Every structure is written in C-alpha cells, then in structure tokens.
Amino acid sequence: MKRTLIKETPQLVGQTVTLKGWVNVRRDHGKIVFIDLRDRTGLVQVVLVPELAKDFHTEDVIAITGIVKQRPEKLVNPNIETGTIEVEAKETELFSKAAELPFDMGKETLEVELPTLLDYRSLTLRHPKVQAIFKVQAVVIDAFRKALQAKDFLEFQAPSIISAVPEGGAEVFRVKYFDHEAYLSQSPQLYKSLLVTAFERVFSVNHIYRAEPSVTTRHLTESTSLDAEFGFIESWEEVQEMEEYVVRFIFDEVNSRCAKELALYNATIPLISEKIPVIKLRDAQEIIFQRTGRDVRAEKDLAPEDEREICAWAKEEKDSDLVFVSHFLTKKKPFYVHPDPADPTYAYSVDLLCRGVEWSSGGQRLSDYQTIVNNVHEWGLSEKGIALYLQAFKYGSPRLGGFALGAERITMHILGLKNIREATMFPRDMERIDVRLSTLE
Ligand code: ATP
Ligand code: MG
Numbered sequence: 001m002k003r004t005l006i007k008e009t010p011q012l013v014g015q016t017v018t019l020k021g022w023v024n025v026r027r028d029h030g031k032i033v034f035i036d037l038r039d040r041t042g043l044v045q046v047v048l049v050p051e052l053a054k055d056f057h058t059e060d061v062i063a064i065t066g067i068v069k070q071r072p073e074k075l076v077n078p079n080i081e082t083g084t085i086e087v088e089a090k091e092t093e094l095f096s097k098a099a100e101l102p103f104d105m106g107k108e109t110l111e112v113e114l115p116t117l118l119d120y121r122s123l124t125l126r127h128p129k130v131q132a133i134f135k136v137q138a139v140v141i142d143a144f145r146k147a148l149q150a151k152d153f154l155e156f157q158a159p160s161i162i163s164a165v166p167e168g169g170a171e172v173f174r175v176k177y178f179d180h181e182a183y184l185s186q187s188p189q190l191y192k193s194l195l196v197t198a199f200e201r202v203f204s205v206n207h208i209y210r211a212e213p214s215v216t217t218r219h220l221t222e223s224t225s226l227d228a229e230f231g232f233i234e235s236w237e238e239v240q241e242m243e244e245y246v247v248r249f250i251f252d253e254v255n256s257r258c259a260k261e262l263a264l265y266n267a268t269i270p271l272i273s274e275k276i277p278v279i280k281l282r283d284a285q286e287i288i289f290q291r292t293g294r295d296v297r298a299e300k301d302l303a304p305e306d307e308r309e310i311c312a313w314a315k316e317e318k319d320s321d322l323v324f325v326s327h328f329l330t331k332k333k334p335f336y337v338h339p340d341p342a343d344p345t346y347a348y349s350v351d352l353l354c355r356g357v358e359w360s361s362g363g364q365r366l367s368d369y370q371t372i373v374n375n376v377h378e379w380g381l382s383e384k385g386i387a388l389y390l391q392a393f394k395y396g397s398p399r400l401g402g403f404a405l406g407a408e409r410i411t412m413h414i415l416g417l418k419n420i421r422e423a424t425m426f427p428r429d430m431e432r433i434d435v436r437l438s439t440l441e
Pocket of ligand 1: 210212218219220221222223224225358359360361404405406407408409420
C-alpha cells in the first residue's frame with residue numbers, strides 16, 4: 001500500500017493508511033500496546049494488540065497499516081500535531097531491528113552529556129529535539145540565501161585549498177599538496193572581494209577551517225561561514241545596513257517557519273530594536289568601564305567578557321539583543337581593511353554581537369591597488385600567494401565591503417544552546433573528528 005506521511009493522518013479519519021517509520025516509544029498496557037511512530041514529518045500514536053506489536057522496541061524501523069480514528073475529546077494530546085487522532089493497527093511489518101539502545105531515546109529531551117551526544121551522533125540525530133536544531137539551521141542558511149538573492153547577489157563556491165595564508169598563519173591547517181604545501185581556507189574573504197570586481201554582488205555558504213588551539217564553547221575547527229560582499233558602496237555604514245537587513249530577514253523566516261522548533265527549546269528570536277545600535281570600540285570600552293569599573297579602554301580588542309557586557313548594555317539601554325561595534329584598530333585587522341580617514345588608527349570595520357557573543361565581522365575594504373600592495377608589504381605578507389586577488393584590483397575595482405556570519409553561532413544563540421558543538425551535526429575540534437582522536441591511538 002502507498003505510504004502516508006504521519007502529518008497527513010489528522011485529515012484522514014476513517015481511512016486505512018500505511019505508515020512507515022521508527023518506533024519512538026512503546027508503552028505496554030496488558031491487552032493493548034501503544035507505539036509512538038516517528039517519520040520525518042512527526043509523531044503519531046498507534047494502538048496495537050500485542051500480537052501485532054511483536055517485540056518492536058525503540059528505533060526499530062517498521063510499517064503499520066491501520067485505520068485512523070478520532071480520539072475522544074479528553075484523550076486529545078495537544079503536544080503533538082496528530083494529537084486529535086490515533087491509528088488502530090491491523091497489520092505490521094518489520095523492516096529493520098535496532099540493537100539495544102545505549103540510553104533512553106524516548107524522552108522529550110535527550111538526557112546525555114555532550115561527549116555521548118557526539119559519540120552516538122548517528123543515533124542522537126534521530127531524536128526530534130536534536131533534529132529541531134538542524135531544521136532551524138537549514139532555515140537560517142536558506143534565509144541568508146533568499147535575503148541576498150532578493151538583492152541581486154550571485155552565489156559562488158569558494159575553494160577550500162589555498163596556496164597562501166592572507167590572515168596570519170597561527171590558526172591555519174597545513175595540507176600536503178603533491179610536492180607542495182597548501183592550506184585549508186580560513187575564510188573566502190579574498191575570493192569574495194575579487195569576485196566583486198567581476199560580478200558586483202556575491203555571496204557564499206561554505207566551510208572555513210581554523211586550527212583553534214583552545215577548547216571553547218563557541219569555536220569549531222570547521223564551521224559554516226555565510227559570506228557576502230558587494231561593490232559601489234558609498235560608505236561602511238551601507239555594509240552594516242545590508243547586514244542588518246539580512247539578519248532581520250533570517251529572524252523573520254525562522255519565526256514564521258520554525259514555531260514548533262522554537263517552542264521545543266522555549267526559545268524566542270533575539271530582540272531586535274527598530275535600529276540595531278552601533279557603537280565604536282572605544283565608546284564600548286568606555287561604557288564597560290563605567291558599568292563595571294574594569295578599565296579596558298586601552299585594550300586592542302573586546303575580550304569575551306567585554307562582549308557579554310556590551311550586549312547586556314544594549315539589552316538594558318537600547319532594548320536590543322544585537323549590537324554593532326565598529327572602528328576596531330586598523331593594525332589588529334587584516335591588510336585589506338579600510339582605515340577611517342578621520343583617524344586611520346581605526347578601521348571601517350564592524351562586528352555584530354548578539355546574546356553575548358560575536359556573530360559576524362565585516363566592513364569596508366581597500367579598493368585602491370597601490371594602497372593594497374603597500375599594505376601587503378607593511379603586514380609582512382608575500383604578493384605571490386595572493387596574486388589573483390591583487391590582479392583584480394590592478395585592473396580596477398568599485399568601492400566595496402561585506403561581512404561574514406557564522407551559521408552555527410546564529411543557530412546556537414537563537415535556540416539558547418550552551419555549546420556550539422550541539423549546533424553542528426559533525427563537529428570538529430582539537431579532540432574530535434567524528435570519533436574521539438584519543439581513541440584512535
Ligand atoms: P572570535 O573572535 O569569536 O574567535 P573571529 O573574529 O576570529 O571570531 P571572524 O574571522 O571575524 O571570527 O569570522 C567571522 C565569523 O565567523 C565570526 O563572527 C563567527 O560567527 C564565525 N566564526 C569564526 N571562527 C569560528 C570558529 N572557529 N567556529 C565557529 N564559528 C566561527
Ligand atoms: Mg571577527
């Protein structure tokens with residue numbers, strides 16, 4: 001019989017259907033057995049006689065043919081979308097038996113520690129609440145794409161293997177490349193900028209690789225970067241405004257398409273005021289000093305606790321979970337950053353912070369060929385490795401800028417997850433490439 005999807009069952013009262021999926025939970029009540037069956041569209045309660053329920057247990061893959069029945073009012077389950085009905089089984093079939101489970105998969109929240117969650121990833125990715133994370137992430141990425149397509153940006157694929165390291169070498173993975181040495185790309189920055197000189201407006205969704213040397217709750221060694229870059233800007237503020245548009249677009253899409261997933265996490269979309277506040281680094285540091293007495297006013301960057309404090313300020317004073325911080329120190333930024341002519345010590349750079357953590361970096365880039373070449377030398381880099389990038393500007397470029405958002409950080413903070421690894425299907429860090437590296441030795 002043709003398969004019916006679980007979400008369609010409430011509309012099929014009185015009809016005979018065949019459902020296919022996984023046993024989510026089994027409850028034995030003497031003469032009857034209840035099985036919550038799960039497929040990609042949801043959960044439904046099935047009522048069976050013990051002969052039909054056989055020894056089915058959690059994660060067995062089965063088919064059930066039965067009649068869809070309306071539940072009496074007092075037995076309606078408001079927590080699931082099919083809660084108004086149940087299916088009375090007439091026939092069952094086993095497709096595949098699951099081994100005994102290492103932990104209880106039937107609970108609404110999976111009660112396992114992070115290492116176990118990841119050690120058993122093939123299994124834990126089946127849990128509805130775990131799946132919700134990746135449904136939200138897919139919408140975040142899809143919304144990023146849609147937002148930029150609507151503004152006439154072209155999607156491109158950035159290469160991962162690169163021949164030189166434009167942003168400093170400390171956090172880079174080296175790869176043996178035939179007889180040469182190559183690197184895994186830390187960012188598609190140079191490609192997206194050079195593509196602006198050809199296509200005007202580009203974006204990409206791709207992996208970036210960073211040999212992050214410490215274990216934190218917000219760093220992965222392989223993460224998903226949402227990059228955008230565009231030309232003919234009038235000022236760096238235009239970059240920040242485009243990013244604000246994209247972030248609002250993402251929030252709207254998640255809000256309208258992920259109500260169920262947000263509810264599972266008791267999550268609300270970050271509060272966004274009419275206009276996201278924008279403050280300069282030095283002003284942010286002054287605010288931190290005023291609020292906490294911690295004097296960070298001469299620091300070259302924001303430390304994690306500074307990011308948390310400035311987010312707390314934005315929330316309390318500006319009614320916003322998001323805040324832009326601009327004008328970082330030119331010398332602390334890569335060679336292509338555009339200095340502010342009013343005071344070249346500071347750059348036209350802008351980070352977006354949300355719920356205590358950096359979500360993105362961006363800004364206006366240099367577009368004058370000679371200035372770029374001078375900076376390459378001043379930053380102690382070699383022209384050779386970035387020849388294609390330099391070539392783009394040698395032959396003319398509009399004024400340009402862009403930004404890069406981290407997809408996992410956005411997902412993590414929308415859902416209030418404690419660790420970025422939870423927002424990554426297959427996280428890589430110092431200790432893990434799917435399996436714990438220490439177990440390979
Ligand atoms: P941080 O200071 O938080 O380490 P960063 O300034 O090194 O971040 P950028 O180079 O500005 O990061 O990268 C742009 C965005 O990409 C970041 O704001 C973040 O959202 C994301 N990102 C960067 N590195 C990582 C990483 N190792 N793991 C997860 N996301 C990352
Ligand atoms: Mg940054």
